[in-house]
Amino acid sequence: MIRRWIQGHAAHTPDAPALGFEAQRLSYAALDRRIAAAAAMLTAQGIGHGDRIAFLGLNHPAQLILLFACARLGAIQVPLNWRLAAPELRFILEDSGAVALAATQEMREAARFAAPAGCTVLEAEATWPAAPMPPPTGEADDPVLLVYTSGTTGRPKGAVLDQQAVLFNALNAIHAFGLTAADRVLTLLPLFHVGGLNIQTMPALLAGAEVVLLPRFDAATFFAAIAEHRPTLTLLVPAVMQALVAHPGWQAADLSSLRAIGAGSSEVPLPLIEAFHARGIPVQQVYGATETGPVAICQTRGEALAAPGSLGQPALHGEARVVDPAGRELPPGEAGEIQLRGPHLARGYWGAPDPTAAAFRDGWFASGDVGRRDADGRFWFTDRLKHVIISGGENIYPAEVERVLRTAPGVLEGAVCGRPDPRWGEVPVAVVVPGEGFDAAAVLRHFEGQLARFKHPRDVVAVEALPRTALGKVQVEALRAIARGG
Incomplete structure (x- = not known):
């Protein structure tokens, strides 16, 4: 004890x-x-x-x-x-x-x-x-x-x-x-x-x-x-x-x-x-x-x-x-x-x-x-099943950030994923379908006071439509590719 x-x-x-x-x-x-x-x-x-x-x-x-x-x-x-x-x-x-x-x-x-x-x-x-x-x-x-x-x-x-x-x-x-x-x-x-x-x-x-x-x-x-x-x-x-x-x-x-x-x-x-x-x-x-x-x-x-x-x-x-x-x-x-x-x-x-x-x-x-x-009993990390973003040792889950993103002005829909970053390992990025009055800077400001600063998206990438499967789920890998390109 x-x-x-x-x-x-x-x-x-x-x-x-x-x-x-x-x-x-x-x-x-x-x-x-x-x-x-x-x-x-x-x-x-x-x-x-x-x-x-x-x-x-x-x-x-x-x-x-x-x-x-x-x-x-x-x-x-x-x-x-x-x-x-x-x-x-x-x-x-x-x-x-x-x-x-x-x-x-x-x-x-x-x-x-x-x-x-x-x-x-x-x-x-x-x-x-x-x-x-x-x-x-x-x-x-x-x-x-x-x-x-x-x-x-x-x-x-x-x-x-x-x-x-x-x-x-x-x-x-x-x-x-x-x-x-x-x-x-x-x-x-x-x-x-x-x-x-x-x-x-x-x-x-x-x-x-x-x-x-x-x-x-x-x-x-x-x-x-x-x-x-x-x-x-x-x-x-x-x-x-x-x-x-x-x-x-x-x-x-x-x-x-x-x-x-x-x-x-x-x-x-x-x-x-x-x-x-x-x-x-x-x-x-x-x-x-x-x-x-x-x-x-x-x-x-x-x-x-x-x-x-x-x-x-x-x-x-x-x-x-x-x-x-x-x-x-x-x-x-x-x-x-x-x-x-x-x-x-x-x-x-x-x-x-x-x-x-x-x-x-x-x-x-x-x-x-x-x-x-491996054959010697050592374990090696390969990838993550979960969509967690690990930024500077902090866990960021997209669903938590997306709840705030949905209420941002000028955003019809959006999703969040990680983008590789040389300093932090990964940073969150918002991929959004813009609506009337959309302004990327305003979207970023929208997170002030609602989430810890390390969870704030570092960038907003606008797209015509989110990549989705036939069942309507967002395709995470395609989303990450968009975020990297953005």
Whole structure:
């Protein structure tokens, strides 16, 4: 159970460094005291077992403190993407039934706009007075994280991760990265994603290592943090890797403290892997999804050097297979859907039995991704069954964007797909049939305040008619060809 992690380290190594953030340095004993105070505060608010507490803010120790407090009380944290617009945040808060929303100072106004009736806004950065720890009630099978991921229906779905799933995910990561108490992990990816939270940050705290948090990514800040803190591990996505390699400080930066980096969220281009390998830093790929914790397939350091570009092999506590459309497992070399199984999986989607039944079949999670397994047991990514656009590590689902596009002025009909982009991997593009008063710039402005900025189409391509099948469905590949040409 994760509720015991910090208490255990505080008992055995109280003075060991646990969390660093700006000028703050918390030992494991100090972190344990902060968690006890937060748990006491939540209890005083009437929050307890099964209640949902949302968090809105840039990377901050408060999120981790509240997460461990929730684990001790059997409550559930709902991390919120601070890039979302107020209507999107409100939907998640209402769907999850959050009774409280803890917000950092820079997000307090957004929190007040988003919080529905009955959802108390708390100051996440408040210093709560020391208080005795309420009796712990959180158990291994209690949900502790409710992480929302966009769905193909255009509405986010909340993946329910219990304490056991977070534990086994951390064990998978500890094995893959060889994490020990001697490590120092630099966390710069957002903690509202299971990637930023669960691939290295939480595993490091289970191992008794130190975590240094950066509020958000900035290339210059990253290089400065490497020089100051000398981390042994960090986690990146392709867009961040590209920004670092292209930065003027890349060649001169002393990266020798890093024994490896983790990478994932989308296919990592081989030239980026080679750029890091040329600096003596193996790129260990991690494959998974919000629904898998996410560590499901991964590379060790040796595997990263032996097979650059592969996803690796099934995580230590997990299974993976490639199946045909009928669900039959395929032999090595044949491409099919990647399916995943293990104690690190989510138990399903919050309040959504039908999507849960569709995605979790006989204990296996259907990833929606196409891949193959080679003769050595390594998995390789091929393509996506789903139409997800992955832009800078963020998932964008066309249906969600199309709901807003349909209300844009001068648009008779439209569809959204991804266009390859050298910086972001992909960017969303709207392909529309124009009507009276159509103006492409006005269509782009229409998304302001309705969706997070990273979901906004970067371009509008006008066509006489959308490409459709005989049954009237939009032909996605033809749409993508139009977007590329536009």
